[in-house]
Amino acid sequence: MILGHLFGLYTHPKKEWHNIDEQHEGVQSSLSHILLVALLPPIFAYISSVFIGWRVGAVDPIHLTPASALGMSVAMYVALIGGVFALAYLTYWMSHTFGSTPTYTQALELAAYTATPLFMVSIAALYPQLWFLMIAGLVGITYSVYLLYTGVPILMHIPEERGFIYASSIVTCGLVLLVSIIAGSVILWNVGLGPQFMH
Numbered sequence: 001m002i003l004g005h006l007f008g009l010y011t012h013p014k015k016e017w018h019n020i021d022e023q024h025e026g027v028q029s030s031l032s033h034i035l036l037v038a039l040l041p042p043i044f045a046y047i048s049s050v051f052i053g054w055r056v057g058a059v060d061p062i063h064l065t066p067a068s069a070l071g072m073s074v075a076m077y078v079a080l081i082g083g084v085f086a087l088a089y090l091t092y093w094m095s096h097t098f099g100s101t102p103t104y105t106q107a108l109e110l111a112a113y114t115a116t117p118l119f120m121v122s123i124a125a126l127y128p129q130l131w132f133l134m135i136a137g138l139v140g141i142t143y144s145v146y147l148l149y150t151g152v153p154i155l156m157h158i159p160e161e162r163g164f165i166y167a168s169s170i171v172t173c174g175l176v177l178l179v180s181i182i183a184g185s186v187i188l189w190n191v192g193l194g195p196q197f198m199h
Helices: 006-011 013-023 027-037 040-052 066-098 104-126 130-156 160-193
Strands: none
Touching: 006 013, 006 104, 013 104, 013 130, 027 066, 027 104, 040 066, 040 104, 066 104, 066 160, 104 130, 130 160
């Protein structure tokens, strides 16, 4: 069921990871979940950048043109989905090193559900103040990492000690992916695909 595990991951995460491990609803369920939840950051970013505007210091709000914001939102959506799939692949690829033999579906479930808090906290973009967004982002990242550290031993069927090292390796891969996405954005901006502002 789409978003069926969402409430449990926030109220009793360890129990919910066990439910996910027992049910293994398949690639379609994980894909539906991530396709839906990954819509949130682009939608809120579009609304914020076109209708509300971003403030940097005491100057007037900065707005993007609707066409520019739409293009960037679509690119963000594709990057988020691609990032989750890449993280799932890296999780699957590293599994044998830590004595685990998951299916790609299990790795995708882990990536999809641990990314959820980070995507959901994007609602903070409706109040585009830098200090607020930094706090909200920190909360989202913290809970996503917590879900990862609690979920790895359960879904990958390994001891918690080994799961800690495995999860730390996944976090490192996630940071590398994030830097790669940011670097890709900078390259695209430099070739003329950057944001266009309303004057």
